[in-house]
Amino acid sequence: MKFSKFGQKFTQPTGISQLMDDLGDALKSDQPVNMLGGGNPARIDAVNELFLQTYRELGNDNDTGEANSTSIISMANYSNPQGDAAFIEALMGFFNRHYDWNLTADNIALTNGSQNAFFFLFNLFGGAFVEAKDSEEQTIDKSILLPLAPEYIGYSDVHVEGQHFTAVLPHIEEVTHEGEEGFFKYRVDFEALESLPALTEGRIGAICCSRPTNPTGNVLTDEEMARLAKIARRYEVPLIIDNAYGMPFPNIIYSDVTLNWDDNTILCFSLSKIGLPGVRTGVIVAAPEVIAAVSAMNAVVNLSPTRFGASIATPLVENDAIKDLSNNEIKPFYQQQAQTAVALLKNELGDYPLMIHKPEGAIFFWLWFKDLPITTLELYDILKEKGTLIVPSQYFFPGVDVSDYQHAHECIRMSIAADEDTLAKGIAVIGEVVRKLYDEAK
Amino acid sequence: MKFSKFGQKFTQPTGISQLMDDLGDALKSDQPVNMLGGGNPARIDAVNELFLQTYRELGNDNDTGEANSTSIISMANYSNPQGDAAFIEALMGFFNRHYDWNLTADNIALTNGSQNAFFFLFNLFGGAFVEAKDSEEQTIDKSILLPLAPEYIGYSDVHVEGQHFTAVLPHIEEVTHEGEEGFFKYRVDFEALESLPALTEGRIGAICCSRPTNPTGNVLTDEEMARLAKIARRYEVPLIIDNAYGMPFPNIIYSDVTLNWDDNTILCFSLSKIGLPGVRTGVIVAAPEVIAAVSAMNAVVNLSPTRFGASIATPLVENDAIKDLSNNEIKPFYQQQAQTAVALLKNELGDYPLMIHKPEGAIFFWLWFKDLPITTLELYDILKEKGTLIVPSQYFFPGVDVSDYQHAHECIRMSIAADEDTLAKGIAVIGEVVRKLYDEAK
Numbered sequence: 001m002k003f004s005k006f007g008q009k010f011t012q013p014t015g016i017s018q019l020m021d022d023l024g025d026a027l028k029s030d031q032p033v034n035m036l037g038g039g040n041p042a043r044i045d046a047v048n049e050l051f052l053q054t055y056r057e058l059g060n061d062n063d064t065g066e067a068n069s070t071s072i073i074s075m076a077n078y079s080n081p082q083g084d085a086a087f088i089e090a091l092m093g094f095f096n097r098h099y100d101w102n103l104t105a106d107n108i109a110l111t112n113g114s115q116n117a118f119f120f121l122f123n124l125f126g127g128a129f130v131e132a133k134d135s136e137e138q139t140i141d142k143s144i145l146l147p148l149a150p151e152y153i154g155y156s157d158v159h160v161e162g163q164h165f166t167a168v169l170p171h172i173e174e175v176t177h178e179g180e181e182g183f184f185k186y187r188v189d190f191e192a193l194e195s196l197p198a199l200t201e202g203r204i205g206a207i208c209c210s211r212p213t214n215p216t217g218n219v220l221t222d223e224e225m226a227r228l229a230k231i232a233r234r235y236e237v238p239l240i241i242d243n244a245y246g247m248p249f250p251n252i253i254y255s256d257v258t259l260n261w262d263d264n265t266i267l268c269f270s271l272s273k274i275g276l277p278g279v280r281t282g283v284i285v286a287a288p289e290v291i292a293a294v295s296a297m298n299a300v301v302n303l304s305p306t307r308f309g310a311s312i313a314t315p316l317v318e319n320d321a322i323k324d325l326s327n328n329e330i331k332p333f334y335q336q337q338a339q340t341a342v343a344l345l346k347n348e349l350g351d352y353p354l355m356i357h358k359p360e361g362a363i364f365f366w367l368w369f370k371d372l373p374i375t376t377l378e379l380y381d382i383l384k385e386k387g388t389l390i391v392p393s394q395y396f397f398p399g400v401d402v403s404d405y406q407h408a409h410e411c412i413r414m415s416i417a418a419d420e421d422t423l424a425k426g427i428a429v430i431g432e433v434v435r436k437l438y439d440e441a442k
Numbered sequence: 443m444k445f446s447k448f449g450q451k452f453t454q455p456t457g458i459s460q461l462m463d464d465l466g467d468a469l470k471s472d473q474p475v476n477m478l479g480g481g482n483p484a485r486i487d488a489v490n491e492l493f494l495q496t497y498r499e500l501g502n503d504n505d506t507g508e509a510n511s512t513s514i515i516s517m518a519n520y521s522n523p524q525g526d527a528a529f530i531e532a533l534m535g536f537f538n539r540h541y542d543w544n545l546t547a548d549n550i551a552l553t554n555g556s557q558n559a560f561f562f563l564f565n566l567f568g569g570a571f572v573e574a575k576d577s578e579e580q581t582i583d584k585s586i587l588l589p590l591a592p593e594y595i596g597y598s599d600v601h602v603e604g605q606h607f608t609a610v611l612p613h614i615e616e617v618t619h620e621g622e623e624g625f626f627k628y629r630v631d632f633e634a635l636e637s638l639p640a641l642t643e644g645r646i647g648a649i650c651c652s653r654p655t656n657p658t659g660n661v662l663t664d665e666e667m668a669r670l671a672k673i674a675r676r677y678e679v680p681l682i683i684d685n686a687y688g689m690p691f692p693n694i695i696y697s698d699v700t701l702n703w704d705d706n707t708i709l710c711f712s713l714s715k716i717g718l719p720g721v722r723t724g725v726i727v728a729a730p731e732v733i734a735a736v737s738a739m740n741a742v743v744n745l746s747p748t749r750f751g752a753s754i755a756t757p758l759v760e761n762d763a764i765k766d767l768s769n770n771e772i773k774p775f776y777q778q779q780a781q782t783a784v785a786l787l788k789n790e791l792g793d794y795p796l797m798i799h800k801p802e803g804a805i806f807f808w809l810w811f812k813d814l815p816i817t818t819l820e821l822y823d824i825l826k827e828k829g830t831l832i833v834p835s836q837y838f839f840p841g842v843d844v845s846d847y848q849h850a851h852e853c854i855r856m857s858i859a860a861d862e863d864t865l866a867k868g869i870a871v872i873g874e875v876v877r878k879l880y881d882e883a884k
Contacts, residue, residue: 007566078719115745124449160602277520278749303557307720308750
């Protein structure tokens with residue numbers, strides 16, 4: 001069968017398709033696999049217990065008859081294209097209660113997960129624009145500006161035609177972490193960013209960052225965010241913040257920062273990392289014109305978003321349980337995992353040129369093997385042979401030509417969501433392989 | 443904020459956006475509304491009881507511990523991009539058991555509802571194609587061929603750029619229905635179809651029809667389907683069948699026809715019309731290369747499809763309850779509704795030039811007001827003022843320039859899924875308004 005250009009773009013092997021295939025194959029495999037590659041959140045008993053309890057309650061809240069239980073209502077009816085109205089109402093109350101943003105229901109839309117939100121937003125603000133100039137219409141190609149590479153692998157392929165990203169390479173700063181050496185932190189290179197011709201000449205459609213950053217666990221500082229917001233306003237483009245790991249849920253964030261929103265900011269939330277990735281529910285908080293556009297895209301692409309995740313989360317948002325769960329269970333769990341991973345890595349590779357990105361949040365570690373004799377794509381293959389899955393760094397640079405940027409071939413993303421045994425075994429394999437590589441190159 | 447061309451296309455008011463807005467507004471309104479406009483399936487008690495029972499069981503099937511209940515597993519884990527593996531396995535067994543199609547898991551993918559499937563498929567097979575000709579690459583614009591207009595309103599806007607539909611106008615045949623006059627049936631005009639320049643010159647990417655047809659309730663005959671399949675093979679394009687109302691679930695189909703599949707056929711199923719529209723779950727059965735393409739699009743657009751609908755439906759597919767429910771509850775319910783609607787319409791407008799499309803399936807009636815003095819878009823507004831919602835016919839002709847096709851302005855789609863009281867009230871309003879229009883024009 002013959003596929004369109006659109007189809008061929010989407011069916012070419014991509015970084016994310018390789019990742020997802022490996023994930024799927026690993027879970028189907030008979031061999032034991034140290035899965036440090038995926039983005040599935042950890043299994044945390046207290047979290048699952050609350051969801052199961054909520055699930056059961058939704059099947060029994062039928063004081064006015066079986067057909068009125070929330071579970072049936074949410075299964076048996078479409079929502080409107082904006083998403084489940086009860087959940088939007090609950091979110092509005094929640095955000096206004098905790099942040100004083102003065103949101104109305106017109107500021108919130110739901111999507112079938114965060115990835116779906118970014119498919120919409122990056123095509124809304126990137127690609128071909130038709131603009132009037134000197135009383136004539138002209139077509140301008142605009143990009144999404146990623147102020148701090150590396151960035152999330154899933155962004156790469158979402159444009160319906162071509163790729164429209166411009167990324168700024170980071171300042172790399174050596175830092176300590178809890179008094180220890182061997183860590184680094186990426187910082188936005190504002191000088192490079194503010195002098196970007198694409199930005200100053202009107203070829204940027206939006207600025208976007210994930211915070212905490214997938215893949216690095218970096219958390220952009222409040223100062224960096226304020227400066228980005230100011231630049232976005234100056235050039236009349238929105239600032240999109242991918243808050244999938246951020247405040248107030250799942251709140252996997254250890255540095256002392258704040259969350260802000262204004263009508264030039266598009267905040268994207270997700271239920272995935274509180275432990276509900278299977279329900280595919282994303283939340284966008286933005287100006288009404290953006291919400292109207294997302295709703296219209298929901299209608300055409302999906303008719304309306306899925307409702308089950310909304311139903312499960314509504315009571316937890318109404319009574320703040322989602323915040324307590326995040327603060328009391330989810331955040332401490334990953335903080336503990338991060339400490340364990342640091343100790344294991346230091347033990348395996350303390351005497352080698354490993355640098356760990358300062359763990360500030362999210363569920364990943366970003367490891368930098370300085371001057372590794374092979375690329376981390378090659379390292380990925382060796383580790384995969386030995387049953388340990390990680391993701392090589394080169395896929396996390398949308399908008400960057402990585403062919404002559406060595407740093408992009410020296411890092412890996414490693415999930416810390418696995419149980420302690422898997423984490424220890426996986427890190428042991430990484431240690432053994434990486435030590436040998438450095439030793440042989442001496 | 444400035445939106446891209448893509449964004450502007452999606453945010454322009456469309457037929458489907460108007461429909462969805464009216465639906466949403468009507469449900470929010472304080473005024474009583476006779477909702478004959480939407481596509482929500484009927485509330486059928488026996489259906490909801492089975493779903494609620496299944497829902498509860500999924501929260502309790504935890505013999506090996508709470509964390510192993512199906513509900514938790516499906517909430518707390520991503521599926522792979524192809525969709526929930528257990529549901530795909532169950533569907534494979536179900537189709538092979540009832541149809542001998544010899545499917546493997548590589549023949550089935552899930553999507554976030556049927557609309558999402560058509561967004562993928564119409565962009566995969568319509569739009570710009572790059573093909574080699576005389577050892578040079580050329581770009582060809584290909585359309586989706588709709589062999590029988592009118593067709594589903596939701597197809598209209600799904601192309602990521604422009605519209606790429608070519609539709610063939612129907613033969614209109616006067617027929618009887620259960621011995622009564624006043625009915626018509628659309629037939630494919632094969633002569634026009636087979637001599638279409640777009641088809642013979644290679645500018646068709648796929649052929650598509652809904653069966654039963656939304657909006658008309660027409661069911662293409664086995665002979666028509668066989669002939670379409672043959673044409674599709676001859677021109678090496680797939681035949682896409684939108685089976686959302688068809689066999690074996692929800693099986694809202696009253697004529698005596700069969701369902702076929704081969705590797706040039708793409709069959710699209712949905713859980714919506716068995717009563718689960720909120721779960722947004724669509725099923726595609728097709729050749730492995732199509733399934734691989736859909737899975738890749740799932741990964742980029744959605745990471746992976748939602749799982750809850752799959753979890754609810756898996757046991758019902760495994761034990762054939764979905765088939766029994768369709769045959770014993772859903773089909774008889776709509777068949778009864780259709781009889782009621784015919785009687786009510788005949789009572790209101792029996793002496794007027796109303797023609798009803800022969801009710802052969804789906805949950806809609808398609809009414810033709812021959813030589814009505816106003817367009818049905820104008821009729822829609824009058825009825826809306828009086829609290830009765832229907833959908834005017836002009837939106838159901840993707841690929842047709844309706845400006846000089848009078849028939850496209852003389853019909854309405856009316857849902858028969860409402861309860862009997864609403865149906866009676868709505869049809870009474872339609873009768874009163876339409877009688878007056880005809881009477882005044884005399």
